[in-house]
Each structure stands twice: as C-alpha cells, then as structure tokens.
Amino acid sequence: MPAQPSPSPDRAPDAQAAGPVPLTLARGRGAVAKPPRHLADLPMAGRRAAIADLGQPAFRAGQLSRHFFGRYTDRADEMSDLPRDARDALARALLPPLLTAERELVCDEGTTRKTLWRTFDGALVESVLMRYPDRATMCVSSQAGCGMACPFCATGQAGLTRNLSTAEIVAQVVAGARLLASGDVPGGPGRVSNIVFMGMGEPLANYASVLAAVRRLTDPVPDGMGISQRSVTVSTVGLVPAIARLAAEHLSVTLAVSLHAPDDELRDTLVPVNRRWKVAEVLEGAWSYAATTGRRISIEYALIRDINDQAWRANLLGSLLAGHLVYVNLIPLNPTPGSKWTASRPEAQREFVRRLEGHGVPVTVRDTRGREIDGACGQLAASVQ
Ligand code: SAH
Numbered sequence: 001m002p003a004q005p006s007p008s009p010d011r012a013p014d015a016q017a018a019g020p021v022p023l024t025l026a027r028g029r030g031a032v033a034k035p036p037r038h039l040a041d042l043p044m045a046g047r048r049a050a051i052a053d054l055g056q057p058a059f060r061a062g063q064l065s066r067h068f069f070g071r072y073t074d075r076a077d078e079m080s081d082l083p084r085d086a087r088d089a090l091a092r093a094l095l096p097p098l099l100t101a102e103r104e105l106v107c108d109e110g111t112t113r114k115t116l117w118r119t120f121d122g123a124l125v126e127s128v129l130m131r132y133p134d135r136a137t138m139c140v141s142s143q144a145g146c147g148m149a150c151p152f153c154a155t156g157q158a159g160l161t162r163n164l165s166t167a168e169i170v171a172q173v174v175a176g177a178r179l180l181a182s183g184d185v186p187g188g189p190g191r192v193s194n195i196v197f198m199g200m201g202e203p204l205a206n207y208a209s210v211l212a213a214v215r216r217l218t219d220p221v222p223d224g225m226g227i228s229q230r231s232v233t234v235s236t237v238g239l240v241p242a243i244a245r246l247a248a249e250h251l252s253v254t255l256a257v258s259l260h261a262p263d264d265e266l267r268d269t270l271v272p273v274n275r276r277w278k279v280a281e282v283l284e285g286a287w288s289y290a291a292t293t294g295r296r297i298s299i300e301y302a303l304i305r306d307i308n309d310q311a312w313r314a315n316l317l318g319s320l321l322a323g324h325l326v327y328v329n330l331i332p333l334n335p336t337p338g339s340k341w342t343a344s345r346p347e348a349q350r351e352f353v354r355r356l357e358g359h360g361v362p363v364t365v366r367d368t369r370g371r372e373i374d375g376a377c378g379q380l381a382a383s384v385q
Pocket residue numbers: 148150152153154197198199200201202203235236237256257258300301302331332333334335336376377
C-alpha cells in the first residue's frame with residue numbers, strides 16, 4: 001500500500017455532498033446491503049405505527065423505547081413490565097441485533113475502550129469510549145470505511161464500504177452507555193456526556209442517517225437518549241452544501257472542520273475534497289454555521305512533520321481564523337502503518353501553537369488517548385481486514 005495513494009477519479013469525493021453517496025463510491029459492490037429495521041431508525045410516531053402493525057397496542061412504543069434509550073437494553077428478558085409474549089415479538093421485530101463486538105481493546109487503566117464491531121453484513125466499524133474525570137465521550141463511526149480518501153487516514157485509504165443506518169450509529173452510543181451504567185468502567189457508574197462523529201466515515205456524506213442519529217441521541221427519553229445537543233460534535237472534511245443544510249436544521253451541535261492546511265495547494269493533497277470546495281469556501285460555510293447556530297467552530301489540524309507544520313502556515317491559518325467564533329484543535333499525527341509521514345517535532349508544535357495564539361486564536365492540542373490500542377482513525381479495522 002503506497003503511503004500516499006492519489007485518489008482515482010472514480011473515488012473522487014461526492015459532488016452533491018448533501019445527497020446520497022453515489023454507488024460508484026462503494027467498492028466492488030453492485031448494491032449496498034440495508035440493515036434490518038430497528039426502533040432507533042424511527043421517530044416515535046413510526047415506532048407506534050410499526051407496533052400497531054404487529055397487532056400490539058401503540059403505547060408499547062414508549063415502553064420499548066424506554067428500555068432501549070433509557071436502560072440501554074434490547075433484551076426481551078430484561079423487560080419485565082411487558083407481557084412475556086409481547087416482549088419477545090416486539091424485541092424480535094424492532095430491536096434486532098445490529099452490531100456484534102469482534103474485538104474489545106482497553107487502555108488508560110480501563111478508561112479508554114475501543115470496540116471493533118461487525119455489522120450484519122460483515123462490515124467492520126469502530127467506536128471508542130473515553131472516560132475523563134468530568135465527562136465521558138463516545139467517538140462513533142458514521143460509515144463503514146470512507147470515500148474521502150485523505151492519504152494520512154487509515155480509513156480513507158481503505159475506501160467506502162457503505163453508509164451506516166441511523167440505528168447502527170445509535171447502537172454504538174447505547175453500547176457505551178450500557179457499559180458506563182454497569183459500573184465496569186473505573187470511576188463508578190456513569191453516563192455518556194459527549195459524542196463526537198470522529199470515528200470511521202464522513203458524517204455529512206451520510207447526511208440523513210447522521211441527522212436522524214443526532215435527533216435520536218439528543219431527544220429526551222423515551223424518544224431518544226437525552227444527551228445535550230451542545231455535547232455533540234459533527235466532524236467533516238468540508239462538504240459545503242451539507243454544512244449549509246446542517247446549519248438550517250437549527251441544532252446546537254458543534255461543527256468540527258478538518259482543515260489540516262490553510263492553503264489550497266497543500267489541502268488539495270491532504271483532503272482531496274478540497275479540489276471541489278476550496279479553503280475559502282469551507283471557511284465561509286463554517287462562519288455561516290457559527291452565525292446561524294451561535295456555536296464555536298472547531299478547526300481540526302493534524303500536525304504532520306515538515307508537511308503542514310511550518311511557522312508560515314501557522315501564521316496563514318491564524319490570519320484566516322482571527323476574529324471568528326473558532327478554536328483550533330491540533331492533533332499530533334497518528335501515523336498509519338507504512339506511512340512516510342509522522343507527527344511534528346515538539347518545537348514545531350510549540351511554535352505552531354504560539355503563532356496561532358499570537359493571532360488571538362484559541363488552541364488546544366488533542367491528547368493522544370488510545371494510541372496503544374490503535375485508538376485513532378480506523379487503524380484497528382485496517383489491521384483486522
Ligand atoms: N470524516 C470526518 C470525521 C472522521 S476523522 C472528518 O474528516 O472530519 C476525525 C478526525 O481525525 C479528522 O480531523 C481526521 O482528519 C483526523 N485524522 C484522521 N486520520 C488521522 C491520523 N492518522 N492522525 C491524526 N488525525 C487523523
């Protein structure tokens with residue numbers, strides 16, 4: 001595998017980003033398989049209708065939803081408030097198993113847990129639970145694989161398999177919530193407080209499923225899980241029409257933009273979708289998002305030694321961002337196997353931070369949790385595949 005594959009034209013990023021991903025992005029498949037229908041795919045009205053279709057009273061929709069979204073269970077034998085025959089039929093029809101844990105990796109004394117999931121059709125996706133003293137963050141996948149072809153990203157190098165369904169996305173968070181509630185994560189029983197769409201996939205290329213997942217995660221129990229919208233971050237390569245569409249939903253979710261370079265010449269190679277939407281257009285989209293939602297934009301910037309970490313690029317980035325509702329999240333590159341690239345030297349990283357701060361731009365450097373368990377960026381799935 002070349003360290004820096006150049007994307008072939010048939011893997012060019014989706015030009016109508018807000019619409020469905022064209023099948024040409026899916027590798028070697030005539031048709032994309034559809035996961036079984038699950039309660040989490042449906043809004044409450046749809047659940048009531050589906051339950052009525054089964055010949056059960058519609059109010060069972062609320063009971064079943066409470067089990068899944070409030071108690072994190074899909075097991076009929078744990079639903080003692082439902083008549084036995086009803087619970088079996090309802091669970092079979094509306095709570096089919098979607099994800100099977102293929103591997104579980106733990107580090108940071110048990111507070112970072114990565115799960116490699118197998119979907120019903122054999123695709124692999126990853127999620128990561130990171131518990132901190134004051135919060136617990138679930139990092140979730142929105143697609144099996146990714147079609148955006150960023151050369152430094154393990155998922156990008158593997159290509160897109162398919163979009164995840166809403167329930168497949170939600171199920172990753174429910175699994176994390178169940179684990180935290182059980183008390184098996186050091187720190188005592190807890191809750192998922194934050195969700196980041198920074199696992200595998202480009203969330204805005206799977207717009208409808210991701211948006212419905214955001215609603216399920218943030219609607220109050222029993223409609224959804226009741227997590228605060230402000231604690232949800234959707235991270236994108238910069239699909240400008242989809243950013244505008246998301247802004248128009250008037251949600252309070254945080255938008256993260258994976259910029260990685262302040263100039264088009266370099267960004268065209270690091271984030272190939274930049275050939276379609278340039279740095280200036282992406283930032284314009286981000287500023288409109290901030291204006292509409294009042295939410296501060298997060299700019300993601302993986303620091304790659306001698307590639308994008310020069311002082312002049314820090315200055316250029318600082319001048320583009322200065323005065324806007326924004327902060328920069330610097331990510332030391334987590335090199336993919338065989339990559340010719342590596343993380344920036346500590347001096348370069350410090351200087352990059354200093355220059356951004358010199359422009360009055362707030363900066364954080366992301367901690368590198370989960371490195372030893374291939375915690376970042378699709379590397380576990382790549383190693384199993
Ligand atoms: N497709 C979305 C979300 C997935 S990745 C996006 O691009 O934003 C989440 C973040 O991890 C992105 O900023 C991505 O560029 C970054 N990332 C991917 N591979 C990485 C690596 N090897 N080292 C550091 N950051 C990486």
